[in-house]
Amino acid sequence: MGEGFARFKRQFLIDAIVKSCLVFIGVALLVIGTFLIVIEKSEIDFDVAYAVLIGIASGLLLGIGTFFVFHLSGKRLAKRLDKIFGLNEKVQTMYAFREEHGSIKELQRADAKAILNDCKLKMSKFVLGWAAFIAFAVLSLSLFVYSVIAMVSEPATSDNNGGDSGQTTPSDPPVDEGDKFEPTEHHRLALLELIEYVRSSQLQEGAKASVVAELELLLSKLDTFETDENMKAYVVGVINNVRESVNSVNTTYELYQGASQSANKYLSKLNQAIFSLSIDNVRKALNGIFESLCNDYEAYYNYATADPQPETAVEDQVGLLAKELVAALEKTSLGEDDDLYSVLSGLSAELDNITNVKKPMGVGRAQDKIREALLTECLNGLKIIVPPEKINEDVKVEVVNRLEDIFGLEAEDEEDRSYIDDSETADPNDKEETGDDGGFGTGDMIFGSNDLVIDPEKEPGNNIDSIKVEYGEIIARYDAEITRLIESGEISEEIGQMLREYFEVLMTPKENKE
Amino acid sequence: MRDMNVENSEKVQKFSATVKRIKEELRRDVVGQDEIVDNIIIAIIGGGNVLLEGIPGVGKTRLVRSLGRVLNLPFSRIQFTPDLMPSDVTGTNVIEKDANGRMVSSFRRGPIFANLVLADEINRATPKTQSAMLEVMQEHKITVGNDRYALEEPFFVLATENPIEQDGTYPLPEAQMDRFVFKLIMKFPSDDELVDIVNMTQITLEENAEAVVDGPAILEMRKLASQVPVIDEVTRYAVKLVSGTHAELDKAPECAKKYIKYGASPRAAQALITCAKVRALINGNYNVSYEDIDALARPVLRHRIKINYTAVNEKLTVDDVIDLLVKETRK
Numbered sequence: 001m002g003e004g005f006a007r008f009k010r011q012f013l014i015d016a017i018v019k020s021c022l023v024f025i026g027v028a029l030l031v032i033g034t035f036l037i038v039i040e041k042s043e044i045d046f047d048v049a050y051a052v053l054i055g056i057a058s059g060l061l062l063g064i065g066t067f068f069v070f071h072l073s074g075k076r077l078a079k080r081l082d083k084i085f086g087l088n089e090k091v092q093t094m095y096a097f098r099e100e101h102g103s104i105k106e107l108q109r110a111d112a113k114a115i116l117n118d119c120k121l122k123m124s125k126f127v128l129g130w131a132a133f134i135a136f137a138v139l140s141l142s143l144f145v146y147s148v149i150a151m152v153s154e155p156a157t158s159d160n161n162g163g164d165s166g167q168t169t170p171s172d173p174p175v176d177e178g179d180k181f182e183p184t185e186h187h188r189l190a191l192l193e194l195i196e197y198v199r200s201s202q203l204q205e206g207a208k209a210s211v212v213a214e215l216e217l218l219l220s221k222l223d224t225f226e227t228d229e230n231m232k233a234y235v236v237g238v239i240n241n242v243r244e245s246v247n248s249v250n251t252t253y254e255l256y257q258g259a260s261q262s263a264n265k266y267l268s269k270l271n272q273a274i275f276s277l278s279i280d281n282v283r284k285a286l287n288g289i290f291e292s293l294c295n296d297y298e299a300y301y302n303y304a305t306a307d308p309q310p311e312t313a314v315e316d317q318v319g320l321l322a323k324e325l326v327a328a329l330e331k332t333s334l335g336e337d338d339d340l341y342s343v344l345s346g347l348s349a350e351l352d353n354i355t356n357v358k359k360p361m362g363v364g365r366a367q368d369k370i371r372e373a374l375l376t377e378c379l380n381g382l383k384i385i386v387p388p389e390k391i392n393e394d395v396k397v398e399v400v401n402r403l404e405d406i407f408g409l410e411a412e413d414e415e416d417r418s419y420i421d422d423s424e425t426a427d428p429n430d431k432e433e434t435g436d437d438g439g440f441g442t443g444d445m446i447f448g449s450n451d452l453v454i455d456p457e458k459e460p461g462n463n464i465d466s467i468k469v470e471y472g473e474i475i476a477r478y479d480a481e482i483t484r485l486i487e488s489g490e491i492s493e494e495i496g497q498m499l500r501e502y503f504e505v506l507m508t509p510k511e512n513k514e
Numbered sequence: 515m516r517d518m519n520v521e522n523s524e525k526v527q528k529f530s531a532t533v534k535r536i537k538e539e540l541r542r543d544v545v546g547q548d549e550i551v552d553n554i555i556i557a558i559i560g561g562g563n564v565l566l567e568g569i570p571g572v573g574k575t576r577l578v579r580s581l582g583r584v585l586n587l588p589f590s591r592i593q594f595t596p597d598l599m600p601s602d603v604t605g606t607n608v609i610e611k612d613a614n615g616r617m618v619s620s621f622r623r624g625p626i627f628a629n630l631v632l633a634d635e636i637n638r639a640t641p642k643t644q645s646a647m648l649e650v651m652q653e654h655k656i657t658v659g660n661d662r663y664a665l666e667e668p669f670f671v672l673a674t675e676n677p678i679e680q681d682g683t684y685p686l687p688e689a690q691m692d693r694f695v696f697k698l699i700m701k702f703p704s705d706d707e708l709v710d711i712v713n714m715t716q717i718t719l720e721e722n723a724e725a726v727v728d729g730p731a732i733l734e735m736r737k738l739a740s741q742v743p744v745i746d747e748v749t750r751y752a753v754k755l756v757s758g759t760h761a762e763l764d765k766a767p768e769c770a771k772k773y774i775k776y777g778a779s780p781r782a783a784q785a786l787i788t789c790a791k792v793r794a795l796i797n798g799n800y801n802v803s804y805e806d807i808d809a810l811a812r813p814v815l816r817h818r819i820k821i822n823y824t825a826v827n828e829k830l831t832v833d834d835v836i837d838l839l840v841k842e843t844r845k
Contacts, residue, residue: 089745090803097743104738104795108800
């Protein structure tokens with residue numbers, strides 16, 4: 001085809017390569033930059049790596065397409081050269097008949113080659129054609145740089161700590177502007193942080209998945225709430241679902257529901273203590289139960305060995321506790337493989353052994369047995385069960401509190417619950433307690449100041465309500481008992497001081513607290 | 515290979531030189547009319563016939579006679595009149611005495627038996643006589659009775675039409691019009707040209723042109739020209755131009771739909787390509803270009819298409835419509 005034709009072919013090939021490279025770069029940067037801006041502005045959770053991949057793929061596709069558009073085949077090149085140099089189809093004829101023989105055809109070929117060899121095409125002509133492509137690439141680069149700067153200079157958000165309770169929401173919730181609900185960035189950001197908190201927490205996996213799913217669904221529905229009322233109703237539903245999810249995995253909750261109707265004062269005490277999810281509370285309750293059971297067994301022993309036996313019946317409190325415990329466990333769905341079930345059923349069996357003998361064992365031995373069952377076996381078992389469920393509970397409380405803060409819910413917005421209000425539960429180590437302190441098994445669980453609680457020193461009879469007393473009365477009685485024990489020397493001064501301080505905190509009126 | 519290229523190059527150079535000399539010799543007898551001369555040469559080399567239209571006295575007959583001298587070809591002139599019979603053109607069998615005194619039949623050749631025939635005022639002949647010319651112009655053969663006579667190549671008919679007198683004329687049928695490769699219009703010479711004509715004819719009315727080629731040389735030139743390559747795009751362009759004259763087709767350009775009543779036959783496309791090859795070679799090019807097609811569009815198409823009343827009403831001539839057609843087709 002001649003040197004001239006080959007030369008022009010090379011020039012146009014370079015032109016096509018340069019243009020396709022510029023298109024590749026421009027499109028890739030444009031797509032990536034656009035994705036970055038969209039991610040940054042709309043807070044969409046989209047991996048930047050995917051944006052880069054999509055950008056590169058788009059650039060490749062269009063770059064290759066550009067190459068094929070601008071790369072001239074022999075025929076197209078011949079036509080282009082005829083047009084550029086005004087050769088009246090000489091080059092096209094040369095190319096079309098390049099392999100044919102014939103006198104005139106060969107002459108034509110030679111003539112066209114000679115003319116082409118003398119023709120010159122400056123690279124500046126091509127460079128002018130590149131101007132638009134270069135401009136496009138530069139614009140895309142500018143957009144990309146802008147998007148990177150915008151992403152990099154975005155203020156850092158707070159980290160979420162897994163499992164911590166008491167963590168506050170990052171900013172104040174928006175002011176409610178009437179009935180219409182307008183989701184804001186605060187809502188979205190706070191929900192995202194809350195979701196991340198739950199994910200990274202040590203909440204049990206089954207409950208975690210449910211809670212995360214609820215929160216994510218809430219996030220997706222933010223734009224669908226037309227009024228505040230709609231929003232709050234939905235959020236209350238989410239809160240209830242969150243509670244239910246966690247309560248369903250907390251066996252102590254199930255036990256509490258199963259045993260809450262029991263009239264047995266010991267079981268009631270134990271139930272409250274376990275449900276408080278505080279080992280300290282459980283220890284205290286068990287100590288109290290131990291003392292009472294020991295006294296009751298002594299009375300029982302005296303009755304059982306007395307001659308003649310009085311006609312008045314003395315209830316076998318130890319065995320009764322064992323039976324009540326079994327009955328409470330049977331009301332739950334806990335199975336034999338449940339840790340709590342095995343701990344408490346073991347306790348029940350031990351206590352039953354104490355009384356289920358032909359001849360009652362000696363008081364001292366019974367006391368040892370009771371101590372062993374209650375304070376050793378039971379406590380050790382509960383030390384494994386309670387902490388994880390405490391974590392579940394803490395996460396639940398944190399999620400509920402945050403949701404209430406984010407969406408400005410008041411207590412009266414939520415449904416009445418037949419069980420104890422979780423928002424009144426407080427960690428004994430947490431100084432920022434809300435609500436009145438005191439009541440039986442205090443520490444994590446705070447009872448309402450007007451609530452009636454079961455008096456552990458009264459016999460329920462047929463009416464459980466008959467032995468319910470005001471919370472304040474119980475506190476005063478415990479305080480008096482502590483004082484007596486200290487004064488009589490039955491407990492050491494150190495323990496006494498610890499108990500005194502404990503009850504002083506509980507006894508301090510709410511309004512006087514810092 | 516090199517020798518062949520040299521030989522071919524010499525052939526082409528000789529071709530160009532011959533054409534140049536033909537033109538120069540013709541200019542000795544014919545003043546002006548350069549375009550007419552160029553196109554007639556193209557038609558002769560291309561092997562086609564030419565219809566020449568012009569008012570009396572513009573030099574039609576002189577041109578053809580001069581052409582006969584330059585081409586060194588036997589020339590005959592047929593003046594067509596309404597009473598001219600076909601046998602007056604082709605020849606006829608006559609009874610005559612031979613040397614022994616016996617009456618024998620022999621064919622007396624008509625004026626058509628020449629290489630170069632001037633059919634003057636062909637539109638004055640009757641359709642019967644005109645049709646006798648059809649066979650001759652198309653097949654270069656004559657049938658008389660049961661005998662068929664071939665005409666010597668190259669054979670070329672140059673017919674003339676007087677555009678003024680319409681009484682007593684018989685418009686050429688389309689079938690015959692289609693057999694002319696070109697229709698050329700000889701215009702009234704310019705003042706300067708007329709001065710030259712007057713001065714020249716004051717000296718002598720005889721043609722001064724001398725022979726440049728002969729019949730075999732023209733056939734060689736024709737063969738050489740037929741080898742000129744044409745790319746497919748140019749052929750398609752010529753075809754598009756011809757098919758664009760048919761207004762009934764969907765793909766016809768707007769000007770055709772608006773101004774053309776009847777379109778050109780496929781012979782027009784053949785004529786365009788054949789004559790474009792000759793033109794390219796005459797101009798020193800070894801290939802046919804779009805420019806060659808455009809340059810020949812008017813002479814090839816003007817007698818093959820019929821414009822409608824809309825064009826007449828807008829005072830558009832056939833040539834104007836052809837120019838519009840070329841412009842729209844080139845887009």
